[in-house]
Amino acid sequence: MTDNCLELTGSVVKPPKLSTSPAGIHHCQFVIDHKSTQIEDGLNRNAFVRMQVVATGQWSQSLTRDLTAGCNVKVRGFINRHERRNGNPILVLHAQQIEMIN
Template identity: 30%
Template structure:
């Protein structure tokens, strides 16, 4: 199963664009920072990931403020022409700021 759930801040957002088929699309860069326990040791985790949303969701995410935290759900695909991955956003939910560690 390819399902990702990530709490992150929107670090960058490109203007809304349209695919050749006329579907709205929005590109983002998301940043995550937290502390996790791995093998009994607390570890600082930081992550930056490219993200993409299509359709009505792209229109909604295009109005979100930079720096705000959200819980994003979706899936990962290989980035076109590179070895990296892109997080395709399927849903997002507001998150209370006190839940997150500052970046």
Template identity: 45%
Template sequence: MSSSQASLAGQWNQLRLSGIIIKPPRLFRSPSGVSHLKFVLEHKSEQVEANLPRRSYVRINIVFSGQQADFWSEKLKQSDAVTVEGFLNREEDSSGQGKLVLHAQQLVKI
């Protein structure tokens, strides 16, 4: 497989997740002036795996950027139920610990 084929093979990165906002959303601006809204989403459900019920529990950091961040910063609060669609990216915290972050492209308040 050529390097161009390998890069095309990994193009799909899309996730939809619903849950409850468990920490108050926080709006900030990057040095270049781009708005970013950050919050933590908690998801709990029961899924089926190998024909058996399995509890699913996820906590993930969400980042919503651009003009929509300003809009949602006035509409979202802790305990709101939302569905978020976007892509996953790895970010490092101040200690160098890597974490997955969902970069929201669409958000629906449930």
């Protein structure tokens, strides 16, 4: 088995949405924008990523209260493929740890 771990910092795009599955599991969904300059083959490269994030479980309820549009966070977790309602696939970061950044 190989590792699947991603750490990404970014700014929350809009307030998160809280939902509850039929099994009673809480999910907090939000989107972050990441902008940085990376060095690739000795050259600067601008990187921009918009990533959907989902946090699952009891802690997701407090996240919904704490996260606001524009706040900066560091998210650590794993990525998984989801399908939108229209059938288009997207990558989603399943948060295992979220840290607020000043």
